Amino acid sequence: MIEFKNVSKKYGEDFAVEDVNFKVEEGEFFVIIGPSGCGKTTTLKMINRLIPLTEGYIYFKEQPISEFPLYEMRWDIGYVLQQIALFPHMTIRENIAQVPEMKGWKNKDIDARVDELLEMVGLEPGKFRDRLPGELSGGQKQRVGVIRALAADPPVILMDEPFSALDPISRESLQDDLIELQKKIKKTVVFVTHDIQEALKMGDRICLLNKGRVEQIGTPEAFLTHPENDFVSDFIGDVDGYMMKRATAADVVKTLPAMEEGQTGEVPEVPHEADINTLFKYFSTHDRVTIVGDGARRSLSREELFKYLSGSESGDVR
Ligand SMILES: Nc1ncnc2c1ncn2[C@@H]1O[C@H](COP(=O)(O)OP(=O)(O)O)[C@@H](O)[C@H]1O
Ligand SMILES: [Mg+2]
Incomplete structure (x- = not known):
């Protein structure tokens, strides 16, 4: 164009x-x-x-x-x-x-x-x-x-x-x-x-x-x-730091609300121990995924992942 x-x-x-x-x-x-x-x-x-x-x-x-x-x-x-x-x-x-x-x-x-x-x-x-x-x-x-x-x-x-x-x-x-x-x-x-x-x-x-x-x-x-x-x-900035600290999907979604019992989430479902690189792979084909672990399911969007990585909602890493 x-x-x-x-x-x-x-x-x-x-x-x-x-x-x-x-x-x-x-x-x-x-x-x-x-x-x-x-x-x-x-x-x-x-x-x-x-x-x-x-x-x-x-x-x-x-x-x-x-x-x-x-x-x-x-x-x-x-x-x-x-x-x-x-x-x-x-x-x-x-x-x-x-x-x-x-x-x-x-x-x-x-x-x-x-x-x-x-x-x-x-x-x-x-x-x-x-x-x-x-x-x-x-x-x-x-x-x-x-x-x-x-x-x-x-x-x-x-x-x-x-x-x-x-x-x-x-x-x-x-x-x-x-x-x-x-x-x-x-x-x-x-x-x-x-x-x-x-x-x-x-x-x-x-x-x-x-x-x-x-x-x-x-x-x-x-x-x-x-x-x-x-x-x-x-x-x-310090995005590499997240990789070095081996941030997982669980870290990324920890401030996001858990879904209600019985609520259906987006596919794919991703285990909460997945690392950031694995998340990137999912987001190259999907806009939203469901993070599953510790008895809870949380919906995560591509934008929320980037917001986390660029430091606006992390606090502990930066
Ligand atoms: N009309 C102009 N005359 C001389 N230098 C200019 C003029 N407009 C911009 N520049 C220079 O060109 C460079 C790029 O400017 P600009 O594109 O406005 O930068 P940015 O939008 O990234 O802040 C700067 O060094 C600026 O001083
Ligand atoms: Mg300008």
């Missing part, structure tokens, strides 16, 4: 992005991560031509991006920023309706779409449609920012640290919503973050940048089990 071939961006003599190569598949959630100033935003903005590249090629739907009219790029590629810039004097409906209106949709189709999108992110249309942005909380504005990018149903969405300005609770709930949403709508998403936990939780694949260059591209599993160099392992 999107391909970078030897792409560089220079400002004067300095590379902001240097010789970057990757291919984002259709329907993939691709995360670009790295420290501040490593070239994440520049990479993202080159995709929809907000920033021109210096060297190399970027392909969109197998065609060089230079061959698309600019308006088509902007319509086919939704864009979500860190600080959502909603138009303050326009209602939520008017804000969401911008691209559909430019594309000449009928009013009744726009109204239906706006309500559908508001419902999708848990904002009651009757209550929120006619409000002004100033009447929404930060998390609600961010939700509107996400659905505004989805309004005209673009095949690709670019997101630049969309949740980083939020408090941890709104942030987690928006991450969870976006994961659920993505399961339904299966867009091609390029998502920028500097937060490794967010990257591991959200990404089908992750691309780690350092000073404009790619350090590693791969699945969360690959990052955790096979970091390619010291920069990568340092960036991920």
